[in-house]
Amino acid sequence: MADSKQDQADKLKAAGAGKAHGHVAKGHVASGDGQTRRSFISWVVVGWAAFAACMGGLATITMRFFAPNVLYEPQQTFRAGAVSEYAPGEVSTRWKSKFGIWIVRLDDRVVALSTICTHLGCTPNWLASEQKFKCPCHGSAFRMNGINFEGPAPRPLERHKIYLDDEGIMVVDKTVSFRQERGQWDEPESFVAV
């Protein structure tokens, strides 16, 4: 015991002397347990780097978690078949789950109705027996042509661009929409005349 104390005292003295006279080379100053300053600093760097990496990973995972697990951009244009495939007065739910579109054949035109409720965005259901679209979230209802008449929805369903291609097949383009309250439902691209 006495020995080791003596040792330490010697070491301290040596270190002190070294510093005072600048004789001991940088990085070789021995600390109490034989670790050099250089190795200490490199361990600190490694440690902090690992910590930062962990936090970064955690942050990345968290950010990823905020992004929902859905496919964002399904195809925006699709061919919906010939006009003759739709009976007069029919609301076709054929493209509902794939593209979110009802093809509706009204008296004088075929239109592509969006399946997004204008209230808060749920998907209404077509009730054939009552001839209306009814939303399951807060009970808004829309007539066959898309006009809202029940519940809280503030405006009619939107219609999307629909046109005939060279082969006479209807093409729906969801990137363009037409709103009734802006008086856009008579624009030529919003329907295919029959």
Place this chain on the structure above:
Amino acid sequence: MDTLKHVINVLSAPQVSFLAAAIAFFFVFPPTDRFQSWNRRLRLDWLWTVKGGILLHALVIGAFFLSTLDPNFRAIVTKPDNVPIALLLFGTLFFLWLSMKQACDNDARLANDQKPNEYTDPSESKILVWPDLVYIELIAGILCMAALIFWSIALEAPLEEPANPTLSPNPAKAPWYFLGLQEMLVYFDPWLAGVVFPVIIIVGLMSLPYIDTEPGGSGYYSYSDRKLYVSLFMFGWLLLWVYLIIVGAFMRGPNWNFFGPYERWDLHKVVALTNINLSSLIWVKLLNQPLPDNIIIREMFGIAMLGFHFLVIPPLLAMTILKKFYARMGNVKYAVFMFLSMAAVSLPIKMFLRWTINLKYVVAIPGWFNL
């Protein structure tokens, strides 16, 4: 039996049940001395005694279990989602009774010049954290864990298909604590019901301690000392929150139609609910005229109604039945208090108008303000 069920179904329609509940409410939770004397005369305060409580709970629980004999009722309340909500409602009832009982006991003691039950002599009102408090916390924690484990094993979580944006479940329901908000969304513009009202509710609750600065009744349960406040708060809590949660959880079925407790959730129930704005109701139906083009003229009746509700009624009250209250509160506090109360009252009024005459908006200025 079937006629009884039918009668209950009819009575539970919101326009009937809400009105009845709202009227009964002020006798059970009297806001003023006058109401309180009626409350005493009808012996309604008997509800908040031990005997009254036992009878109340026996009736409610008995009616509930009797109702589970009905297949439609059973199908709804035994859904894994709904079981905890039902338990929660029983809990709400019990704690409502408990706190009201404590309040009434204290009222009686104070009337006899005694100290309230919660009063303790400052010299001996010490409790040791260890072991008294820590043990209680430990036991409470263990009981909670046990209940949660039991719950998670007994009631299966409804696992559904992966999310599909083009498929909304029918009916699509918010979690139970938001059902009141979802119900509000049915009657108001989404911007108002989803953003403005919740903010008013939160800010309003936060402002309570600044509005009600009267020291009477603080530190112990009491009713008589703060009738108006307790009554108004209970109105918001029981009728505008709990009632709407019950309706949202148990009575809104497919297509968000309203169903009585013993009614089958029929996907094809037909209800005609065609909306009408106040402007068209008055101009077209009553006055037989086309809608005026000028928006302000078109909506003037609705605007006048709103103005009357928020700007005329409060001063009127301040000059008549709330005179003393107004004098105590001063202008600013009274104005804030009245704005919050009138907003809270306007909510059921609007819902009631929708239920009865399918009113869509009182004031409809599309894209700018719909109420």
